Amino acid sequence: MSSSSRTKAPTSTRTRRNYGVSSSPSKIVADLDDVLLHILSFLPIKALIKCKRVSKRWRSLITNPNFSNRIITSKHPLPISGLYLQGTRREIEYRFVSLDNDQLSLPSQLRFADHPTSIIVVQSTNGLLLCKCTCHPNHFNRNYYVYNPTTKQKTLLPPITDHVSLSLAFDPSISPHYKVFCLRKSISSVSSASSASSVSPVSSVYSVSSDLYHIEVYSSNEGPWRRVTSVPSFTLPQTLTDLSNTVFWNGAVHWFWFGPNSRDCLSFDISREEIKTLPLPYLDYQDYDETPDVGTLSFTEESRGNLHFIEVNDLGSSDLPVYEMETNSSTWSLKHHVDLEPLAAAFPEIVRTEYYTYRKIYSFSVIGFVKGETDAESYIVLHIPKMAVKYNFVSKTFKKLCSFEPSQDDDDGGDNFYGFRRSFQFIESLANV
Template sequence: MSSCSRTRTKAPRSARIRVSSSPAKIVADLDDVLLHILSFLPIKTLIKCKRVSKRWRSLITNPNFSNRIISSKHPLPISGLYLKGTRDIEYRFVSLLNDDDEEVNEQLLALSSSPLRFIDHPSPIIVMQSTNGLLLCKCTCPPNHFNRNFYVYNPTTKQKTLLPLIIDHVVLSLAFDPSKSPHYKVFSLRKSSISSVSPVSSVSSVFYHIEVYSSNEGPWRRLVSVPSSALPQTVTDLSNTVFWNGAVHWFWFGPNSRDCLSFDIDTEEIKTLSLPFLDHHQDDEEDPPDVGTLRFIEESRGNLYFIEVNDLSSPDLSVYEMNRTGLTWFLKYHVDLEPLAAAFPEMIRTEYYTYRKIYSFSVIGFVKGETDAESSYIVLHIPNKAVKYYFISKTFKKLCSFEPSQEDGGENFYGFRRSFQFIESLANV
């Protein structure tokens, strides 16, 4: 036998099979690759990917992955609006996506009025606030409909958390900033006590304090007392609440007050934030202002915006923005309603008791552009329709139409109703 036949040829080192890695290590390496690929997908696609397998679902719903996705994509774009109907439990959904195809919008985005419900709860949901993809909600507890349960709800993942019982609260507010923490907090403005000013006087004073529930720390705990000067003697409605710039803001409106209570969640500092005083044309006695007809306050991509309409016969609509210091409002945009009314003549109506021409609309959304001011727009609710108006180009487009509901008495679905942002999010609640 020749020496050549007795010589064994070794396989190249690169071709040898390594068996040193354990099966768990191999699976972990594959998971890392998969998670890296998944991290580039939109949140809507990730939600669908959870249906691929139990393994995929486990990876996508893992808090470490979801928190990484949320923080990397923050601020998340606004996908749509929940528009409150004539009843608290009735909502219409207005999508802000895929608006280039009007036919698709007409068929898919203009939804009929319907209650929002949890899958495992018999009562409809009432939305109180929307913050960065999470909703603060309440619903009744059968059989006693006077009892209320409060929830933090993620409408994208359908997850919810029942908040601990709380009574004698004036208002609740949700704070959630996924760029800073995966945890959320709910703040409660509560009545502390009622005591007489003097033994011989029947006048009473109401005192307030703030409590907090934290998703990572648990039950309600008292934080600070609210100075008596920070709130009017009689608080009627503080349901307009906004989380902005690291603080919760409770707005109230009255004939002699245009302020809001601001509470910084990090420093626990309480201060009063004033709203811009607008020109109400009080010298024009022939055409008095419709004081407080329409007010809109919203946060979008880290900025706070305020709109107030006191004269429905005026085609001018001014948008104010608050600077990041929280001290000064300035005029940001101006909207001329005339071109919009020319395209949608149903906006023009005659006031029955003055016979003057008025514009029928309400502001239901404000969207700051992802890249520049060119893509920033306002969403208006006009009779039977929702339209978007771009500030810079001064162009507009119909988003969807609304069909009258039985609650509307067959009339046009229209009114000054609140709306809540829908933001797709994987945030855990």
């Protein structure tokens, strides 16, 4: 048979052959959204952030709320990647300490691209930050934001005045939506102990105050501030000066305060909309009339569903007790002891002489607590002069995480062991705000 009389292959066959030659398996897979999303779901958050740069289509798939919510839920609880440490200088400055890799702790100013002033972190919760910024020209005005430092997304909260403290609540294993609770001053009408006790069961615990307070809530899916009407107005201690230490744990927001005559925690259960006081650990020094050291340190933090409390009242003691409250418990247990003596042997700069008593004291601050999947993986992060170190509770070993190099305005090179007032967890997350 001549070549001219050969029967040609059907067009569909030729098309299939050409498709098989010109299209690689990777391209075919990339064209199937379901398969691609399944593959992407196995990647860590950090890798997913980089994958958004591959193409507009990949970015659209990864930033889709359905996908990001699925990732957050499947990987919960997300690991703590690092800590933001707030400086003491007039210019708001943070240093970032990585818990994943050894690297230099660099000073930085957290800013939004469209805002002229630095942001101040108020609270960190499961990958989201509650922040505030001053507003020009009146620096007493504040804008409050919920910010995801991983995705750089932010939401401006509606304005609110006469507030004492704000607290962020976000549990991605339960809901992709977050809430912000506001402890707000009401009217001044309480003038006697009897009237105070009739306002709220919580009020009877405290000394009488002329001010009443209530709680308001903003929800990311429901909108503007509303008053929580199921909670009656209540009073707070007259000696109360600071409620900035707030923690979200076990479905409730907690406001901690430590005053001359009070050590309390105000707890608001979100689902039940109930307010109560949470007891703090009973410490030995409370048996004595002597007041704690001037430099008393306290630290409260949530990690992997448990609440942790640390308080230092004797800077001359090498023993650092760590208390823990589990989700299904209402009492504190003494979970760990940190012995500072081995740490002092390796880093002698931690030991100093108190200038007015000449006694030996330990110079440190607690800046982080990381609970691992097992106790053997759990550790505490301490700020000692010029560096941050982590101490493993079970192995009793420690490791230097980073050095605190001096910044432009830091003339002591991070030598002040109270150099960071607050620390905030950094958790990589795709949560939408």
